Amino acid sequence: MNSQTPLLEVRNLSRHFGAVKALENCSLVVHPGEVVALAGDNGAGKTTMIKAISGVYAPTSGEILIEGKPVSFSSPQDAREKGIETIYQDLALADNLTIGGNIFLGREPMRKAFGFLPVIDRKAMAEAARQTMALLDFHVKRLDAPVSNFSGGQRQAVAIGRAVYWNARILIMDEPTAALGVPEQRKVVALIKSLKAQGRGVVFISHNLQDIFAVSDRIVVLRRGIVAGERNINETTHDEVVKLMIGG
Amino acid sequence: MNSQTPLLEVRNLSRHFGAVKALENCSLVVHPGEVVALAGDNGAGKTTMIKAISGVYAPTSGEILIEGKPVSFSSPQDAREKGIETIYQDLALADNLTIGGNIFLGREPMRKAFGFLPVIDRKAMAEAARQTMALLDFHVKRLDAPVSNFSGGQRQAVAIGRAVYWNARILIMDEPTAALGVPEQRKVVALIKSLKAQGRGVVFISHNLQDIFAVSDRIVVLRRGIVAGERNINETTHDEVVKLMIGG
Amino acid sequence: MTSTVDEPPKVDPHIAPQADHADQTQTLIGHIAQLRAWLFLGALIIIFEIWSRLSFGGTFVLSPFNWQSIAIFAVAPLLLAIGQTFVIISGGIDLSMGFIMGLAAVVAAHMTNLAGLYMPLPFAMLFGILVAVLVATIPGMINGLLISRLKVPPFIGTLGMFGVARGTAFLLAGGTTVPVKNEYFAMLGNGRILGIPYLVLVTAVFVLVMHYILSQTRFGQHNYAIGANAQAARRAGIDIKGHILKLYVLSSVCAGLGGALYAARFTAGAAQAGEPLLLDCVAAVVIGGASLFGGSGSILGTVAGALVIAVIQYGLVFLDVEPFWQFIAVGVVIIISVLIDQAQRRFSGAKQDE
Amino acid sequence: MTSTVDEPPKVDPHIAPQADHADQTQTLIGHIAQLRAWLFLGALIIIFEIWSRLSFGGTFVLSPFNWQSIAIFAVAPLLLAIGQTFVIISGGIDLSMGFIMGLAAVVAAHMTNLAGLYMPLPFAMLFGILVAVLVATIPGMINGLLISRLKVPPFIGTLGMFGVARGTAFLLAGGTTVPVKNEYFAMLGNGRILGIPYLVLVTAVFVLVMHYILSQTRFGQHNYAIGANAQAARRAGIDIKGHILKLYVLSSVCAGLGGALYAARFTAGAAQAGEPLLLDCVAAVVIGGASLFGGSGSILGTVAGALVIAVIQYGLVFLDVEPFWQFIAVGVVIIISVLIDQAQRRFSGAKQDE
Amino acid sequence: QDKTFTIALVPGLTTDAFYITMRKGAEAAAKAVGAELVFQGAPDFNPVTQVPVLDAIIAKKPDAILIAPTDKDQLIQPLKKAHDAGIPVITVDTFIGDGIYQTGAGDAEFPLSYIASDNVLGGAIAARALAKAVGEKGKVYVSNVKPGISTTDQREQGFKDEMAANHPGIEVLESQFNDNDANKAASQLQAVFARNSDLVGVFGANLFSALGAANGVQQAGQTGNIKVVAFDAPTSIVDNINSGLVDVAIAQHPAEIGYFGVMSAYAHLTGNSIPTAIGTGFTIIDKANVADPDVAKYIYSD
Numbered sequence A, B: 001m002n003s004q005t006p007l008l009e010v011r012n013l014s015r016h017f018g019a020v021k022a023l024e025n026c027s028l029v030v031h032p033g034e035v036v037a038l039a040g041d042n043g044a045g046k047t048t049m050i051k052a053i054s055g056v057y058a059p060t061s062g063e064i065l066i067e068g069k070p071v072s073f074s075s076p077q078d079a080r081e082k083g084i085e086t087i088y089q090d091l092a093l094a095d096n097l098t099i100g101g102n103i104f105l106g107r108e109p110m111r112k113a114f115g116f117l118p119v120i121d122r123k124a125m126a127e128a129a130r131q132t133m134a135l136l137d138f139h140v141k142r143l144d145a146p147v148s149n150f151s152g153g154q155r156q157a158v159a160i161g162r163a164v165y166w167n168a169r170i171l172i173m174d175e176p177t178a179a180l181g182v183p184e185q186r187k188v189v190a191l192i193k194s195l196k197a198q199g200r201g202v203v204f205i206s207h208n209l210q211d212i213f214a215v216s217d218r219i220v221v222l223r224r225g226i227v228a229g230e231r232n233i234n235e236t237t238h239d240e241v242v243k244l245m246i247g248g
Numbered sequence C, D: 001m002t003s004t005v006d007e008p009p010k011v012d013p014h015i016a017p018q019a020d021h022a023d024q025t026q027t028l029i030g031h032i033a034q035l036r037a038w039l040f041l042g043a044l045i046i047i048f049e050i051w052s053r054l055s056f057g058g059t060f061v062l063s064p065f066n067w068q069s070i071a072i073f074a075v076a077p078l079l080l081a082i083g084q085t086f087v088i089i090s091g092g093i094d095l096s097m098g099f100i101m102g103l104a105a106v107v108a109a110h111m112t113n114l115a116g117l118y119m120p121l122p123f124a125m126l127f128g129i130l131v132a133v134l135v136a137t138i139p140g141m142i143n144g145l146l147i148s149r150l151k152v153p154p155f156i157g158t159l160g161m162f163g164v165a166r167g168t169a170f171l172l173a174g175g176t177t178v179p180v181k182n183e184y185f186a187m188l189g190n191g192r193i194l195g196i197p198y199l200v201l202v203t204a205v206f207v208l209v210m211h212y213i214l215s216q217t218r219f220g221q222h223n224y225a226i227g228a229n230a231q232a233a234r235r236a237g238i239d240i241k242g243h244i245l246k247l248y249v250l251s252s253v254c255a256g257l258g259g260a261l262y263a264a265r266f267t268a269g270a271a272q273a274g275e276p277l278l279l280d281c282v283a284a285v286v287i288g289g290a291s292l293f294g295g296s297g298s299i300l301g302t303v304a305g306a307l308v309i310a311v312i313q314y315g316l317v318f319l320d321v322e323p324f325w326q327f328i329a330v331g332v333v334i335i336i337s338v339l340i341d342q343a344q345r346r347f348s349g350a351k352q353d354e
Numbered sequence E: 001q002d003k004t005f006t007i008a009l010v011p012g013l014t015t016d017a018f019y020i021t022m023r024k025g026a027e028a029a030a031k032a033v034g035a036e037l038v039f040q041g042a043p044d045f046n047p048v049t050q051v052p053v054l055d056a057i058i059a060k061k062p063d064a065i066l067i068a069p070t071d072k073d074q075l076i077q078p079l080k081k082a083h084d085a086g087i088p089v090i091t092v093d094t095f096i097g098d099g100i101y102q103t104g105a106g107d108a109e110f111p112l113s114y115i116a117s118d119n120v121l122g123g124a125i126a127a128r129a130l131a132k133a134v135g136e137k138g139k140v141y142v143s144n145v146k147p148g149i150s151t152t153d154q155r156e157q158g159f160k161d162e163m164a165a166n167h168p169g170i171e172v173l174e175s176q177f178n179d180n181d182a183n184k185a186a187s188q189l190q191a192v193f194a195r196n197s198d199l200v201g202v203f204g205a206n207l208f209s210a211l212g213a214a215n216g217v218q219q220a221g222q223t224g225n226i227k228v229v230a231f232d233a234p235t236s237i238v239d240n241i242n243s244g245l246v247d248v249a250i251a252q253h254p255a256e257i258g259y260f261g262v263m264s265a266y267a268h269l270t271g272n273s274i275p276t277a278i279g280t281g282f283t284i285i286d287k288a289n290v291a292d293p294d295v296a297k298y299i300y301s302d
């Protein structure tokens, strides 16, 4: 941890679903150039936490600060405008659109047809899609096929590609490598490292302790909706983390 | 490999989607008490292969034999009747049903109300659900909530629970641990070992080489729709497998 | 709106999670959601009662005559709505039910008359009803085959059958109404026992059987599963093609019974008997808590939905609302019936944001 | 059938994958699928031509009069279907369009007459049309607010508006038709240039604009995304509430224009103008390749769908098929139009099994 | 003459016993004069669906068109097309403009003839019959299909005007629209009765309105107390009159209309002049005369 203003700060966040307390008084800090891993057993509240940060769920209580300023997102749009890009565990692709269509969804590039008529620039979208996917070592040919045609891992890559493309200041990744092949997993790990080097903040959720230890600076462990512990990565071990998760 | 009749044999299976050759002349053998890992990069054809085995896709060409007898499944129902249970990568749960409803989907237990009227035995379903989930270390209370209420990993556990409950002779698992927490991952690995000890056959797809090496007897590597290689697990290494995958 | 077998996963917004660590609360909230249409019906009746007393000093709700009238009124739309409930839960829709009902009404009239020449009238009546319901299953079967085998979307398949059943019914009726000459049939349609019309009794029994099928049998359970995720249902080994075939036959049986009872009540079969009921019957199902995306709905909800519609339409006449204003009032009430659902959902803490 | 914002992911069966390693083939097959409704239309015309020559030795297709009539016939259902296309792609449905059209027709008639007292007739006509379209947006706006803010399912929200618009239109019309006294208005409705009716020209321009909006603008792109997966669209930062509001306003503008043109053509406004068009306009959209689950469809497909319906209905009269048999024939043709789609899909190697 | 004339008959809607009977009369006449009859219409009583049918008929250039226009204003332009193409137009059952043709004034006087039993008059006759049946006092109302259908609107109009003008003892309540649903019509009768226990009569402005209202009376246990006057007389009406469900039926003479329509067209085509209006009258059917063959012949569709 360092002393500059954190990029992202979450203070005492709670989120309940009816009587289910999915998240209770959880806090989290991410500094520029820092990768924070969010770990925890299934149902611990990781996804709920990042959905609250990215504006999908309104928090039941608690505060979120971006660069020291409190924000209140009423929709994911607000969060994206503040430079937060999110890869969701349940993907959230529009299956009938192309890769490019998904990457640019909500921010489609326009060009002028006949010199005056604004139309969506599908060529630019396809080209950007090709490049972004190549960055992840996916070399896709079928740029005009809807993403429903692609395999589980290929779709995951599209979601990652979308988040990466937009050069967010804060990247939130909910189990991004879960469906990926071994080489692609490595590529994503490398990518996170380069984002870190660029001074961006990353929140990284994974069940793969190896990946966590490979990229993170710090690890926050949730257990049944509360923060069970927080450790600098070079001061802890796999075993300690697992113990925190299951509450040994 | 041993010399008894294999539980499952796949001979020269091909499956095309229009011009996409997702699978081309692939073969696979599983003996009783054997765990065969199916590995390969994203889009290699793993899911396509197991969907062909479990009756979801009709093969374009090729043969499938169960205990030496050729079979031809026109639907997943046929495959289930031959003792094949499958955990799909894309889960396939009915989100509006309870855990019990999903486990028993298509084979609901009945009881007689008022001594004569056959009705679905929801109590028995809930109890079986509780037990099955406990087997995976999930202790669910909300047995009458639809599964859409549960977290990613919890849903994955329901899918695994369903396949396990039915005591299949052949179990096919498409990335079963991808969404699971560390303790649950270990539980699934232990489970696969016990299935093996009971003489069942398991086909196990994973991108996690550690898990593969922990449970499998043999590994079949696919690359772009063809079998790139097949190794006994104790005669190979992580590096060799990765090389096979990416075609080094 | 399709229940062809290659339906992909989808989650219905109406079964928004209402999770709870305590099982008790969970169940309670679940039941309240089911009861919503009934609550609205109650509210509607109370409002009508107050209005009635204020406007002309009489009672609306305490008059058995009103309830007999409303019950009889609800019979035909309810029978169609029951069939439609099954179809809609599966993610489909049946537009042809109205004209299948008309076809059955015409067949029931012809057959009862014909059989009356050869057998005692009570048997002729039963024969007529039986044949009408059987004939109704033919279009149902064709719908089912089109949708399950040939993967025609339900909207289109049943819209086609809408035309086919319509034409056939008018041809059979010669374009006019077919009077029935059978006093027993007329009695079935208009008699009552202990003040309860026979029609209402028959319908009540039928509704109970359908409630049992939907909520307590495998067929019902599979119907929900198919509506939520046909792919998952197929992979679980459910014979979706067979199921869908049965489903549309079931809905046409409901329409067939509706047609036969229509002929009994009006002592005449008419091809256009069910034509005006299409929107009403779908609305009853949706007001009863079903989603047109499939996966949710219940017979008890649909009964409430059908009663809501019957009570509004009857009540507005009773309260002497101007005809054109009735159109507006019915529209507004239909919207409000669902707004209450939304408010209740928010209140009960279901997820709102996504 | 809802496009409220908490819609979960779903994949439409109509965009069944048609994958291909070679980009070329992929694109080609994609286009053929788009063309399907047009191919069917062609086949239909050929059959009618042969039938016409065999049965009475005259031509069906070579008569400009027939095409003028069919084009004029298709105008009203097409305008509704264009709006419905947008709504259906988003996963919704608009049942109120027919009566919004009626409302607009009545308003157009009244306003043109009224304005005629104060300004030159051509301006009065434009004023009348403008006010009609503006008034039509009010129910559209209410639909949009109900569906986007209050999360009323589109079927229910627009069914309610169906009643409200109907009642309002009849109240405004005083229960009868409102004749228009404005020769320019009549000319717009019945005149032609180079043999092409003005109505058809206006509609063609409107269709082109709508095609542009759906296929080339962000609004259109987002509409597809919302229909496929509203959740994903929301997470991508699309303002779904705003979009849905615009969407239902757009569909009511289509209905409003339809109503104004109706008044021009018949030189009278009538509240019931659009009443018989509801099923036809949805059918046109679905025949044009859209799925009622949302996420797919196109304006060009809908144009073909509307023409298919107009050609069948006109053609069967032209070929002197008995009226009741026409019902049957229309039904059968509607089913076949989609069966061809299925056959083509199978042939092109799309996934069939799941 | 050895040319076979083709005469088209376009009804208000095809699915109505009234028009089907009209067709039978027309066919009888066509047979008699050796003409060919084409019968084509739309399923709804609405210009938007009727006009395309008319266009398709015009395309085939029949020698004459008989049509029941679905609106008096809205069908003027579409019919003008036929007139401009040189096809003689005769309107049956309903009219365009004011129904006064061949005056040389206005733009809706081009049809050759209007052959019908005037619906306004029919409504008035129904009013008289109902007033008489209920003894000239009490509350009555009109059970109607839906607004915007000119024939039924005119019947309602005629009924109300007659009551207002000549039957001061009778109070006419608000009309009710049933969307051609007998079930709804029955329920409406019960609701009106529940509210007005002194309801003494109802006028069903078309078949299903009457059928439904009659059943509502029966369901309410008021058979005989609430008089039912039905417009139109399909075969089922005989039973209803005999069983006392319906007290009076006003039969139009659709077969006559069809017959005179074709005969007039034929006369015109063969160079004779024809009257610009032919009234076909009504028959009032009740229990006393229903068995009379002179009356029974006006029951539709035989």
Ligand SMILES: Nc1ncnc2c1ncn2[C@@H]1O[C@H](COP(=O)(O)OP(=O)(O)OP(=O)(O)O)[C@@H](O)[C@H]1O
Residues within 6 Å of the ligand: A017, A020, A021, A022, A040, A041, A042, A043, A044, A045, A046, A047, A048, A049, A089, B149, B150, B151, B152, B153, B154, B179, B180, B181, C017, C018, C019, C351
């Ligand atoms: N929409 C919802 N409605 C009700 N309960 C919910 C909802 N979403 C999550 N929950 C519950 O909240 C708790 C936390 O869920 P969450 O998805 O945040 O877990 P997670 O840590 O992401 O788990 P996983 O590793 O399995 O993805 C779980 O008990 C879950 O069942």
Ligand SMILES: Nc1ncnc2c1ncn2[C@@H]1O[C@H](COP(=O)(O)OP(=O)(O)OP(=O)(O)O)[C@@H](O)[C@H]1O
Residues within 6 Å of the ligand: A149, A150, A151, A152, A153, A154, A179, A180, A181, B017, B020, B021, B022, B040, B041, B042, B043, B044, B045, B046, B047, B048, B049, B089, D017, D018, D019, D351
């Ligand atoms: N329904 C389909 N239609 C068209 N192409 C498909 C379809 N399903 C899969 N494919 C294509 O077939 C190939 C193999 O896909 P498959 O899903 O079997 O891969 P996989 O090995 O399971 O990958 P992953 O590890 O990412 O799950 C991919 O190129 C994919 O795009």
Ligand SMILES: [Mg+2]
Residues within 6 Å of the ligand: A046, A047, A048, A089, A174, B151, B152, B153
């Ligand atoms: Mg999660």
Ligand SMILES: [Mg+2]
Residues within 6 Å of the ligand: A151, A152, A153, B046, B047, B048, B089, B174
């Ligand atoms: Mg896969």
